[in-house]
Amino acid sequence: MTTTALSRPTTTPRPRGATLAGTGTLLRFMLRRDRFRLPAWTLGLALLMTYFATALDSMVSSPSDLEGLTAFTGSPAGALFGGPGFGFDDLTVERFLAGQYGLYVAIGAGLMGLLTVVRHTRAEERSGRAELVRANAVGRHAQLTAALILTVVMSVVIAVLIGAVMADRGYDTAGSLLFGASVGAVGLAFAGIAAVTVQLSEYPRAASGTAGALLGAAFVLRGLGDMAAVQGSGPSWLSWLSPIGWSQQTAPYVLDRWWPLALSLAFAAAATAVAYTLSGRRDLGAGLLPPRPGPPRAAAWLAGPFTLALRLHRANLIGWSAALIAAGLAYGSFTQPLIDGFADAPDDMVAVMGGRDNMLAGYLGVMALTMALAVAVYAVLAAHLLRTEETDGRTEPVLATGVSRPAWLGGHVAVVAAGVPWLLLVAGLGMGIGTAASTGDAGLAGDVLLGHLAFTPAVWLVLSAAALLYAAVPRWLPVIWVAPAWGLVAGYFAPVLDLPGSLVRLSPFEHIGRYPLERISVVAILVLTLLTGVLTWTAVTVFQRRDVTGGS
């Protein structure tokens, strides 16, 4: 055996900025980990902007088309889902792009900022990898700093890309750069917010959930403020409480003012300062908010496969109920302004709504279909929960008890199947109440509710097909996304795309009838329900024949 003499320094001088030691190495490591994720986000958002621009160009062929768009976007509804509409009285394509679609690219940038910070800080701590990293010569604040620098890099890339994309289309260069910067600023603001939320909870999902809720609040605040601004009365200052609002107030291609972005930068800097202070006061892996204990015993009703499924789907059902009733109320209350606004819209857009003579019934029918597609998305996600239960290894111990496979699968499918009419009811109630309030015709509420509920068997069919895929070949389950996607294409774009009727009829949503514009087909309801029964029965039978995989 040979021994090696190790030379080691006898004293270790304490370097300045020790809490940041290793930041550069961590940043390079994060860039390596995100070598696909970073271009996907930045290029993706730039492509989204290009898509909006191309789509708008193809839809708007004359100045009168542009005026038709203003009618809708200049209304309060347009303001809520677009922006304050700077320069919309003298509309150009680029003003419309920045003023109406810019909002959604900005939301994308906000999501990117908050998800990136959570991914590289709290998610790392939760997984235990941060402990390994911190055990090396890495400072306390290095991980947060590196994550923030990474997000700044991503935001700057997005700003430059979007600015370049817009300038490349021939729009004013200064305005294009400002528009790009206003999108990037939202990324920075929500990176700052996420830097704070990751300090609060031990769980990455709670951290991104809180930051995401604040993103939603920022959307709503500026929406209310912009509505007030368009109407010329009300609390238009609300827009100035929202990081998204600051970006929109730059008014690219109109006022071209940079100073609102100073607010965004100051906000991001202040949030980051708070984050560093909080981070210095807590232990690695711990949150500032302690986890709450739960009941030490199970409620008496939690005793069988059906109630277990109910317990597992409960939180999702509550969340979807709240979202759908809010969406219903929002879309319902814009019924009258929307119809007024659409009066001058391009023919293609009007055709989707059922033509100029039936705008009201057409809009309500389209909304019933929209809500049905949303509920179908819920059903598909709920079916994916089954697969996650199995692949994570939670199905195995349940099936090792007195629960049979048909009971386990049937319990889950029954809970989701009951959730479908429930969610349609909730969405229909919100939409009905909103419509009645907006049009002043209370009798419409019942029609709207019926129109929504009628779609139940169509969503059931999607659910039972998902159950069959899961039961037979679980790794093919994602194929079921084709069903709601095709429902969307067939439902919205059939007239624009000139789709042949046989293809349109492949969508189960096209057989029910968009009440109140069309009659509800009782035959379709019976046939779809019967098909659902057959597929579900097949799923339960097939599920008894295959191996159930364990967690590891």
Add this chain to the structure above:
Amino acid sequence: MNAAIDIHHIEKSFGRVKALDGLDLSVEPGTVHGFLGPNGAGKSTTIRILLGLLRADAGQARLFGGDPWADAVALHRRLAYVPGDVVLWPNLTGGEAIDLFTRLRGGADPARRDELCQRFDLDPSKKGRTYSKGNRQKVALIAALAADVELLLLDEPTAGLDPLMEAVFQECIREAKESGRTVLLSSHVLAQVEVLADRISIIRQGRIVETGSLTDLRHLTRTTVDAVTDRPADTLAGLPGVHGLEAADGHVRFEVDGDHLAAVVRRLGDLDVHALTVRPPTLEQLLLRHYGDQAVHSGATVAA
């Protein structure tokens, strides 16, 4: 009496990988049966077939005389299962999970459940996602031990438990045996099986390579002898059954095959023994003989 578990020559493949290759296993009621083997040998696959979660490609598996695939539900009411890697629902507390499992199996005595929570030092009011691996394991163990069942299927049940909890676990298994339950205890923690099991089956690459009581198996293995003698002990090296003899400064150490032990001890007596340690083979040594090739291989990796 009918065997609680009776497996004849089952085979199971996953794609091109053959997990079980003609496995036979028989467990008598009221006994603790150790199911020993390295990772990937097929222990979990065997247990999943016994639970009817996987279907064997060939051969026959019987649980209480019934078919685990066809009669799964009826059989599951008579058994409890603890997987090696317990996954809990993140938003259900440990207590909720325990109650749920016992109720799905047909109910359990709440007093027994509370007593077990105390013995295993588990806080049942914490959410599933906040538990460490050891605590998740405790949740599954308590749910299984609280149930009034005839058979416990335990798949490496103590991975992640500290030595104190390991002792509580051993106590609980002894109690289960006293009350007449059957236990199939799969493990690669050799000491645990050695302490608890009446019989042991060793599985390797999807086959049982050895089965019997601990005494039966020891017969097949070598006893280690350490001795200090006045007279040189080099001559022992020539005796039949003696292996790996090292002698220096009057200290001798060697291994001897079980059936040659008597002759060797007689010769040792003639050499004026001062000190003598005779150690029975550990299960590590049993495994080393069966997996000798692998042990050498991994040893080489460590050295490199």
